Amino acid sequence: MSDSSTDNEASLHQYQDIQYSLKQSNRKTTSLFIERDGSVTVRAPLPYDMAKIESIIEQKRSWIYRNLAEWEDLNRVQVHREFVNGEGFLYLGRNYRLQLVDEQDEALVLKNGRFLLRRDHVDSGMEIFKNFYRTKGLDRINQRLTHFAPKMGVTFGSVRVMELQHRWASCTSKGDLNFHWRCLMAPLAVLDYIIIHELAHRLYRNHDAKFWDAVDKVLPDYQRHVSWLRHNGAGMGL
Ligand SMILES: [Zn+2]
Known part of the structure; x- marks a missing residue:
């Protein structure tokens, strides 16, 4: 100084x-x-x-x-997961152990409380997991958007699950919504908060009092989820 x-x-x-x-x-x-x-x-x-x-x-x-x-630096703590037996991977707030298997139709499945990854796909494990979060995520997020949007009196455009730089999610001025695949590692209630947050941006662009009131109306305990993300967000990665 x-x-x-x-x-x-x-x-x-x-x-x-x-x-x-x-x-x-x-x-x-x-x-x-x-x-x-x-x-x-x-x-x-x-x-x-x-x-x-x-x-x-x-x-x-x-x-x-x-x-x-919202901007919590997703890369503040470098999480490094290895694609070996016993390694834990998060999905919707729960930690599932990885098990490498020799025979299986799909490269990766979540079954009986374990992630089963085909051994011959270990080298591309990172991409396979991201793809899992992206595809599962899109379904889940679409379901929740369809549930909350009418309650909040808003509409939305296209929805994508992707890799975002420094945000969990974003909402364009046209109403297109992008979500980081890492959102799928958070518990459902936190994922709901992220979704409601973006929908509230359809009403108010900035994080002013009116914006937070709109979030509060659908999710009165949203502060808990904000704080969860703050404390756990950095650990959500591959
Ligand atoms: Zn925001």
């Missing part, structure tokens, strides 16, 4: 578990906001009053959590 930053360059800071970049403001007020990429920025006048900045972060803590949850 330096007290000689007189230009507009941002410096990176950490307050407890919240990382933020600090930029000089020409106004007298200190403000905190979340950038489009999900990073937290504080603008404050010089000289920086760190105590004041930190108390603002403290006041806004739950608001920050809510907003960061």
